[in-house]
Amino acid sequence: MNWNLPHKWRIACFLLAAFFLAAPAKAQLQSFPRQDLIDYTAQNPFERLPDGRPKVPDALLDRARGLSSEDIWATLQEKGFNNQFADGFVLAHPGKTLVGRAFTVQFMPLRPDVNDEAQAKAKIHGIEGLKNQTAIDMLQPGDVLVVDMFGKKVDGTVVGDNLFYYIMVATHGGGLVVDGAVRDLEGIAQIDMPAYFRATDPTPIGNVMLTGINVPIRIGGAMVMPGDLVVGDREGVYFIPPQLAKEVLDRADEIHIHDEWTKKKFAEGKYKSSEIYSSPKDPALKKEYQEYLQKRLDEIHKQQTQK
């Protein structure tokens, strides 16, 4: 598959997206106007996507593929962000890191009176049938679809393998996180995109209504804002506020070097763990580590610059 679409098509995408974006904001039950999104993510240091979401740069997304949950924990807890992690998921492809920008969607239990009104409002804005595909069609390269399906299993299958495949194409392999279910697990197992879900079920989506696109949502005990940097590993998923992305990544570089060096020393079989970890006690070892850290950081920075 070709992720590098021609420039012209990209512009078309942009315009199309802009059109789609305007409409649902007015049509959906949980409205979260563009200005609100911008206000509540005011600390974002990066550009924004056409829909107003912070755009964590592609280069940082690339670096984030090396992250694990523990790399992220250190920075986030220091900054007082203790509710950005969710776990307890089934993983479609353990070992494949999930990285992307959060595209959030909220569903609620179907309620005919409210849904009729929402569909009527949507129709006025040119949307026939407000549903999961309304949101899916808005996905951009680099996005991770993050869906609050309130843990629903039966009828709570946000996608099957066809739309799963579409998401892979549209997000360039971004990924899916759903506090709910998927169907067609046999098909999904063949498609190489990271996915986190609570359950699988043979039923298609039903008895729910789409209530928000790119609104603040909750996934388990985590608070997710549109545009968050989403990183998932075997343990679970972190939703990193954009303003912390760079700091997380820089700190992770140090953690990786630290672990590299620590294991090297352990492999020598000459030290008790506490002589080396979490930091070397002996001044000579301390110095050795500091030099190693500096050398490797330099290498990494050089590498990053060259990209």
Added chain:
Amino acid sequence: MNWNLPHKWRIACFLLAAFFLAAPAKAQLQSFPRQDLIDYTAQNPFERLPDGRPKVPDALLDRARGLSSEDIWATLQEKGFNNQFADGFVLAHPGKTLVGRAFTVQFMPLRPDVNDEAQAKAKIHGIEGLKNQTAIDMLQPGDVLVVDMFGKKVDGTVVGDNLFYYIMVATHGGGLVVDGAVRDLEGIAQIDMPAYFRATDPTPIGNVMLTGINVPIRIGGAMVMPGDLVVGDREGVYFIPPQLAKEVLDRADEIHIHDEWTKKKFAEGKYKSSEIYSSPKDPALKKEYQEYLQKRLDEIHKQQTQK
């Protein structure tokens, strides 16, 4: 306690409420403007409260005290409302029916960047410290406080016995439903107001932020709109759309008469259950029942008119 406040005080309440109501709508993360509330509850056949919520009349609230879950189920499922019931709660006072108008509140896991912005916005609108009391201070007589605390136990205690007592005073004994916890259970057990919660914990509320007042929320698998008629019994809680309130109550009258007659016949010990229930097979019995039903309905209507 005197629920019948003097007229003057009522007006003051009204004005105060109006003031409070305007502010949070703009300050909260999940905004749900007054017009949206009116649009999405357009089928409401009753007056509205100053804050825009449908006002199910006091007379209907009184009648609703005789409802049980099964009375409600029949009408709601017929109309396609299958997601208006929530159960699995601990009850503070089993046997005491919960009845009132839904005043909804939403909390989410604390996220400093978003919360700081929300608090700043609140301050601009004159609210110092957006928190549980911001919502609680807006409660009206006849309200039931319905809180989405996302099932949180530790730090998820929306009130202790002091605020529980306040709610009883402010709502005239309305009640509380929280998908989360309360604290001070010993104290709450002494206060005669129906309450439904998931758990208790000695910790006070913390690590959460208030994100919406009188916005659409989810309680378990139920979809709750501000102004819904809330009815709770030993089994759980129903959130009845206002436009269905009258129909539910009328049908319940018939169900009660049916059950009354059915049990009378069973008590005679002359019939197999299927001869009487769910409806009598024998034409004579059928007639007897129809006459009984009519007579009792007449009595009830007379009684209702006299009130």
Added chain:
Amino acid sequence: MNWNLPHKWRIACFLLAAFFLAAPAKAQLQSFPRQDLIDYTAQNPFERLPDGRPKVPDALLDRARGLSSEDIWATLQEKGFNNQFADGFVLAHPGKTLVGRAFTVQFMPLRPDVNDEAQAKAKIHGIEGLKNQTAIDMLQPGDVLVVDMFGKKVDGTVVGDNLFYYIMVATHGGGLVVDGAVRDLEGIAQIDMPAYFRATDPTPIGNVMLTGINVPIRIGGAMVMPGDLVVGDREGVYFIPPQLAKEVLDRADEIHIHDEWTKKKFAEGKYKSSEIYSSPKDPALKKEYQEYLQKRLDEIHKQQTQK
């Protein structure tokens, strides 16, 4: 209510039951012919009910009202019956002992092809609509309705308050055990009959089919045969094979006297627990206990004879 029906009516009941009994045996999916029932309960020392079930005598039922789970455990485990207890129920009336003869009913998930055939067979035998009431209408005084509803909650409500009331009348207050749900808990709470269930739900029974009446069933980890002596207390429910009923009751008399004496001695405050319990160490105490036991047993036997 008058449990003592006139003799004539009793005969009518008997004949009616016999009619009903013959039919379903042939109509139901899980057939368990009368001869099988008799073969598999061949150790029954008592008369049989018209439907072939062992009839634990009324006098023993009366005595059984004094039993608790622990009284029963001792005899049953000694005889190698380790799977006759089920717990984990919600109790409608804790503190009210459940006693009666097991009338078993089995439901299974609805399957149209099988159900159509079963209904057709039932019709041939004169039964219109094979369903919960088919079984309920066959209940006799002294019965406890024991229902395998495979733990189903939604749509798994074997009865609401109307049929619950009927069961009380028909069984003379026998009781209900259902590995499934009931509805109308508010109504049931007003009716003075012991009941054990897994859950409550506002939905009526549905999406299931009746597959057996008075067939061997499983309730949790317990194996229940029609005619078992059912005894329930705050802890759970025992299903006692009729051939062990007398032995259980006799042993319980001794246990009660033992506990009576033990507590009396403890109340004196002069002994360490191990001097008295489980049996007194001191020869003088041993003798005192033996005499007490004999005296009380004599009193009990006299009392039982006088009844």
Added chain:
Amino acid sequence: MNWNLPHKWRIACFLLAAFFLAAPAKAQLQSFPRQDLIDYTAQNPFERLPDGRPKVPDALLDRARGLSSEDIWATLQEKGFNNQFADGFVLAHPGKTLVGRAFTVQFMPLRPDVNDEAQAKAKIHGIEGLKNQTAIDMLQPGDVLVVDMFGKKVDGTVVGDNLFYYIMVATHGGGLVVDGAVRDLEGIAQIDMPAYFRATDPTPIGNVMLTGINVPIRIGGAMVMPGDLVVGDREGVYFIPPQLAKEVLDRADEIHIHDEWTKKKFAEGKYKSSEIYSSPKDPALKKEYQEYLQKRLDEIHKQQTQK
């Protein structure tokens, strides 16, 4: 291993099976006479096995290896069969489809009086020791052993690796579904036969009794009849009534072609998902799809005919 046994041996198998089949039917607690089996599966359009079970033809079993849960769901729900799916299993070999004819077995908690009688009856019919192997020895090529062990873990291990291996040989790799446990997981992991179970445990089977062979059973929320077409994938297991087997398979062919085409279009990267899925909006695309569907169906039918 050679699944294609010589003809002579097959006849011997048949006769042996017939002998075994007659006996247990009379010996087991839950009797389900051959005529009942035939009556309750009267809609079966295929031949029957010697034991009376519908025999879904081998050619359909082969086609069924391409099925996934979602392929089956569509047809079954349309026909009103909503209780034919069970999930929540541990899979021995995820990714290996389970296909075969249901051979059902029911166990219940051991009860000495009933078991003694059952063993005595079995002995009269020439069976020494009614137990798991009584049923296992009756398995035929193409069978899947489906066991109701009521979710039991400790002592609820229907087989270890030896009998697991035997089942593979006897059923020609058919498979095992048990609402209970297996032991010897290390050994089972080496044997290439699909298996679905709730748990593993080191204890051997015990404290249970065999109560039915080829009787209707319940697995989770599913109703299983002997001879059902069993299909299991990563999500769970479907028990398909034989009369629906062909329709399920034909519809699955269309679903597969639809998904194939849908993904091809998505891969082109030119369409929003709703333009293509669930059906193409544009008339030209609609036509393209219809032609593709027809062409592929023709190919498949040709292929099926050639086999």
Added chain:
Amino acid sequence: MNWNLPHKWRIACFLLAAFFLAAPAKAQLQSFPRQDLIDYTAQNPFERLPDGRPKVPDALLDRARGLSSEDIWATLQEKGFNNQFADGFVLAHPGKTLVGRAFTVQFMPLRPDVNDEAQAKAKIHGIEGLKNQTAIDMLQPGDVLVVDMFGKKVDGTVVGDNLFYYIMVATHGGGLVVDGAVRDLEGIAQIDMPAYFRATDPTPIGNVMLTGINVPIRIGGAMVMPGDLVVGDREGVYFIPPQLAKEVLDRADEIHIHDEWTKKKFAEGKYKSSEIYSSPKDPALKKEYQEYLQKRLDEIHKQQTQK
């Protein structure tokens, strides 16, 4: 019952206890010598019991009967004691406060080789049969028996109604907390002593061994030391280190007065909750509260002194 034993008997008790205490310390698997107990509870400001446990004075026990979980939480969290609370229990008598000094007992799964050795060691120290009664016989007035039975239900029943009654006599109504089960719930329900347990079961204690008496134990997530002040209410149980007992109680007095005043003001119906709670904003009200607090504290202190 007479809790006030004559002085002579008390001395006998003391001596007996001393004898018993010395022996098990040496006989039990988890040894915790008297000196260790004293070292690890060195901050205890009170006298000690003969067995070395801190002896929170009877006067403080009396005051503690007015405590609720929330009163305790405030002081403990301030001091960094976050693991002294356990909940999730079944309560024998909700509404009856549990208060006493922790007498801890630890059981572990039976292991014949270790148990044989322990029994042999016990015999050397004059204890025949190390078991639950070994510990129970050592209970003193004012004790609460706190048992780590590792959550065991079947065979994990530390006492039935006989020993439960004994504990009531021996501890003068102290109470029981067991991370495990009790049996004879019907009997226990008649005995007026607070008790907290995880489950009930008809089996007697078995398949376990006594491994420690008055050793540090864990109950759920709480760390319990012998001699801790145990306080239980409807929410759960707190294990308060003796050195914090007085501070907890003094602070609770203030909390109670605060809540009293707060509710009085709320009852007036003139204030929004935030004007009064958690502390009054208006200087006049602040003063009013301060005066009220002082007056009531004075009353309480006078009352305490008079006792």
Added chain:
Amino acid sequence: MNWNLPHKWRIACFLLAAFFLAAPAKAQLQSFPRQDLIDYTAQNPFERLPDGRPKVPDALLDRARGLSSEDIWATLQEKGFNNQFADGFVLAHPGKTLVGRAFTVQFMPLRPDVNDEAQAKAKIHGIEGLKNQTAIDMLQPGDVLVVDMFGKKVDGTVVGDNLFYYIMVATHGGGLVVDGAVRDLEGIAQIDMPAYFRATDPTPIGNVMLTGINVPIRIGGAMVMPGDLVVGDREGVYFIPPQLAKEVLDRADEIHIHDEWTKKKFAEGKYKSSEIYSSPKDPALKKEYQEYLQKRLDEIHKQQTQK
């Protein structure tokens, strides 16, 4: 990595261990003096490690790599050891057998007063900061670290990938069993050492205190003594008392030959399972099996002797 350290280094290890071992025994809350360890494992037939633990010989460890749970169950239940198995773990490397000598560690919820005292005592014995590494630094080749972290997930992560790597080096690939969590699962997944844990979490260890090293501990329902032979397979973990190790292994040899022969006969496709399993009925087959068993046992013994 080189597991075969030079002799000199081994002696150093020994001395260092001896030093470390003496200290913590006195410093830890749960003291278990060397003499106690020796007393309670008096049946150990092998040498002891410097710390007093039984030393199951390396040759037996090697043979144990062929064990599965079922091989062990047979011998242990026969000897009355029914509480030596724990399951319900997540496995880092399913299919990789865990074998080694139990090195036990106990943590409890942090309690500042007790922990301060423990740290002070540790300091006196030369240990700065009693914590997980205090124990980890004492690990010997052939050890399996077995940790009672009372099922804690958040803050209950006994190691991350760095210390996990250290354990692999120090124990020569022995392994880890923790009734609690690990962190850095991504890193751990790359390190080839068997590990059993309840959960993973990004938090580091915290809010706990080390209370015992090489003391008797409980893991789930299993009782673990220091020096037990630990064997883990896909099903769970067995803790085998050293005195039973040889018998378990010898019996396992027979079980393996039995299973080998049984499967060979099944593969021939000529027998019903009950003709062969669990033992052959036919005298000729019986003889064939006996000869096969003898021949294979001889081969195995020869092989074992040659090593």
